[in-house]
Amino acid sequence: MAESKKPGTASGAPDTDVTVIGAGPAGLALTLDLARRGVRVRVVERDGKRFQGSRAKGVQPRTLEVLDDLGLADAARAAGGAYPPMGLHVGPFTKAWQMHATAPDSIGTPYPDILLLPQYATTTLLHDAVERLGVRVDFGARAVEITQDERACAVRLEDGRVLRSRYVVGADGGSSTVRKAAGIAFEGTTDETDRMILVDGAVDGLSRDHWHIWPRPRGRGIAACPLPGEDGRFQIMIKIRPDDPVDLTATALAALLRRRAGGSLTLRDITWSSVFRPNIRLAERYRNGRLLLCGDAAHVHTPAGAQGLNTGVQDSHNLGWKLQQVLAGADDMLLDSYERERRPVAAQVLGRSTELYEGLRRTRPGGLTRGPGEHQLGISYFGGPLAPPDGPRTATLRCGDRAPDAALPETTAATGSASRLFDLYRGPHFTALAFGAGAATALARLPWPPGGAPLHRHTVLTRTAPRTPAEAALLTAYGITSDTLVLIRPDGYIGDISPTAEAPGAAEAPHEKEARPASPAIARLTAG
Numbered sequence: 001m002a003e004s005k006k007p008g009t010a011s012g013a014p015d016t017d018v019t020v021i022g023a024g025p026a027g028l029a030l031t032l033d034l035a036r037r038g039v040r041v042r043v044v045e046r047d048g049k050r051f052q053g054s055r056a057k058g059v060q061p062r063t064l065e066v067l068d069d070l071g072l073a074d075a076a077r078a079a080g081g082a083y084p085p086m087g088l089h090v091g092p093f094t095k096a097w098q099m100h101a102t103a104p105d106s107i108g109t110p111y112p113d114i115l116l117l118p119q120y121a122t123t124t125l126l127h128d129a130v131e132r133l134g135v136r137v138d139f140g141a142r143a144v145e146i147t148q149d150e151r152a153c154a155v156r157l158e159d160g161r162v163l164r165s166r167y168v169v170g171a172d173g174g175s176s177t178v179r180k181a182a183g184i185a186f187e188g189t190t191d192e193t194d195r196m197i198l199v200d201g202a203v204d205g206l207s208r209d210h211w212h213i214w215p216r217p218r219g220r221g222i223a224a225c226p227l228p229g230e231d232g233r234f235q236i237m238i239k240i241r242p243d244d245p246v247d248l249t250a251t252a253l254a255a256l257l258r259r260r261a262g263g264s265l266t267l268r269d270i271t272w273s274s275v276f277r278p279n280i281r282l283a284e285r286y287r288n289g290r291l292l293l294c295g296d297a298a299h300v301h302t303p304a305g306a307q308g309l310n311t312g313v314q315d316s317h318n319l320g321w322k323l324q325q326v327l328a329g330a331d332d333m334l335l336d337s338y339e340r341e342r343r344p345v346a347a348q349v350l351g352r353s354t355e356l357y358e359g360l361r362r363t364r365p366g367g368l369t370r371g372p373g374e375h376q377l378g379i380s381y382f383g384g385p386l387a388p389p390d391g392p393r394t395a396t397l398r399c400g401d402r403a404p405d406a407a408l409p410e411t412t413a414a415t416g417s418a419s420r421l422f423d424l425y426r427g428p429h430f431t432a433l434a435f436g437a438g439a440a441t442a443l444a445r446l447p448w449p450p451g452g453a454p455l456h457r458h459t460v461l462t463r464t465a466p467r468t469p470a471e472a473a474l475l476t477a478y479g480i481t482s483d484t485l486v487l488i489r490p491d492g493y494i495g496d497i498s499p500t501a502e503a504p505g506a507a508e509a510p511h512e513k514e515a516r517p518a519s520p521a522i523a524r525l526t527a528g
Contacts, residue, residue: 012164014152016040017327019165021155021178023137024051025119026295026312027171028126032070033320035133037428037453039327042163043130044141044155046172050127053272054118054200054227054235056309058083061103062376062402063310064111066317069426069492072125073111079125080117081228086368087210096210101371108404108477109377110422114370118200118227118235119309120272143172146181148290167323169292171312174279176297182288188281188300188350195277197238197246199253201270202231205262213368214261220244222260233271248273278302282346286339294319299346307349310376315342321428321453321490328452328527337385345379377402381493386524392497394486396479399497399521403488406477408460409470424458425488430495430525434459435475436483438500443485452527453490489525496521 018034020027023045034041059067059076067073088095103112127137145156146168155163170178179186206212208226215221220239227233238256240246247253254267279300286293295312318341322334372378380401383389387400397403405422418424425431430453434443440459448455464480466472478486483500496519 012152012154012162014164014166016042016163016165017167018042018323019044019153019155019163019168020171021143021168022046022171022173022176022295022297023123023127023139024171024173024295024312025056025122025126025309026316027169028123028130028137029066029070029313030169030171030294030316030320031135032126032130032133033316033428034323035130035135036070037320037324039324041135042138042165043135044138044143044157044163046140046142048140050120050137050139051123052120052200053198053274054120054233055198055274056119056122057116057225057227057235058310059115059117059122060307060310060374060376061109061111061114062379063313064115065109065377065405065422065492066313067125068111068422069317070129071426072129075125076117076122077115079121079228080115083114083116084209084211084226086213088213088215090215094210097369099211099368099370100374101369103372103375103377107372107375107377108406110405110420114375116225116228118229118233121228122309143177146178146291153290166327167290167292169294169319169323170297171293171295171316173296174281174300176293178291179283179293179297182285182291182293184288184293185284186281187284188279190277190279190281192277193242195240195242195244195246195275197236197240197248197253197256198272198274198276199236199238199267199270200227200233200272201236201253201267203234203236203257204266204268205264206234208232212261216260220260222257224261231269233269236267246275248275280350282343282350286343287335292319292335292338298343299350301350307374307376311346311349314345314376314379317491318342324428325452325525325527330452330525330527333385334524341381341384341386349376386489386495386521387493391521392499394479394484394497395481396477397486397494397497399494401494403486403492403494404477406474407470409468409474410461421460424456424460425492427456428490429453430455430490431488432457433478433486433488434484435461435478435480435486436464436500437462438483439485442483442498442500446485448522449526487521487525495525 017040020031020043031043067076085096086099100114142158143155144158147154153168170176211225213223223237224234257267281300283298294315301308319338382398382400391399434440443457485498487496489495
């Protein structure tokens with residue numbers, strides 16, 4: 001485990017397992033995941049109340065899959081809605097087009113479209129779910145000093161309290177106190193000359209059937225996106241030049257909207273406003289000893305492409321089960337795999353969102369379209385520390401790839417009332433799937449350690465030669481051509497692929513299975 005250059009001391013026994021600093025979407029998603037795993041967790045937030053702005057309003061298909069695993073996808077879709085078509089206003093003419101593409105059927109997801117969901121709604125869903133599990137967000141609690149030693153961490157708050165835990169995770173934004181305490185560089189740029197006012201409010205005289213754009217000379221364009229909900233709110237984006245004054249009073253903002261978009265529009269009932277400057281930064285590391293980073297504390301993006309919040313929530317989904325496993329006795333190196341899997345994703349996303357932001361500046365339809373690349377469904381950890389490139393694979397999947405959804409063609413005692421694979425994956429467990437009768441026998445003998453995340457076992461098909469179109473679709477989705485066991489990690493990625501002949505315990509009698517060590521893949525992932 002890497003140690004801080006100045007670790008300080010965290011004297012005293014820890015009174016909880018994990019302290020999460022920051023109650024935005026990434027911090028709340030991690031808190032929720034840990035709490036449902038039975039990990040002792042607390043979360044502190046420097047602001048006095050929940051975030052009220054719409055800021056990051058696009059939830060990508062992969063993040064909807066994460067919310068599905070957390071039991072929140074249906075609530076998210078009920079609170080959100082579809083993106084309206086873009087409407088570019090030039091004089092008396094309006095050019096309309098759809099900005100976002102739908103994921104292809106072959107990708108295997110029940111959520112093929114991006115969801116329009118304001119950040120305040122995403123935060124509310126996660127916050128309420130955290131509280132249902134008995135965890136209260138400590139609002140108005142500002143961390144001012146964080147130290148660590150070989151056994152624990154100590155967080156000193158501004159009010160004098162000292163919180164001790166085995167790990168601290170910084171989800172506290174671009175100015176992260178945790179990142180600074182860990183001595184981790186935050187490399188990148190901030191463009192102080194590129195500014196945008198963001199406003200949430202109702203607009204009289206403006207239709208809600210388009211995401212309106214009014215291009216204006218000298219970089220003073222304006223846009224208004226209708227937000228879901230009965231209060232008629234829009235998110236309004238107003239570009240301003242470096243020498244433009246900034247006045248966020250309601251009167252000034254209403255006048256600015258009329259000047260830029262039309263004298264017949266009336267802005268009222270403003271609920272939030274802010275000035276945005278594009279930051280493009282990536283933490284040099286995601287971990288120093290017992291201090292870890294996720295979300296905006298680890299990477300900050302331009303708003304283009306709806307990538308930042310999504311990447312942060314997926315950071316948390318990757319980290320939560322690994323913290324549980326290490327706390328239960330798994331090798332501490334499992335936590336190092338968090339950075340090695342997630343930092344390359346953030347680097348790639350930063351590059352893509354920066355490219356898309358340049359397209360926004362040009363205000364052309366070609367620069368204002370989004371394809372499947374932004375859905376984040378193609379992220380893979382293949383070739384990383386938990387998915388060696390020389391590992392077994394099927395015709396379509398490798399270790400480290402995302403596990404696709406597919407309909408279950410059979411209802412058996414092993415699958416219960418589940419109708420889709422995602423029904424089996426939902427929850428804080430590993431999932432082992434058996435394809436074929438031989439694999440079903442091996443599944444029953446598969447050794448699993450008693451500590452950490454449990455294993456759920458399911459025989460999804462007792463044959464690998466399809467007899468129905470539904471069976472063929474399932475086998476094709478997973479590339480199955482012979483009896484195979486597939487292990488799914490708690491975050492929905494492939495952990496191991498074992499042809500039956502190589503399956504752990506497949507050739508052993510039941511009374512011998514405990515004597516055989518777990519496969520290398522299982523040993524890497526578990527507390528065995």
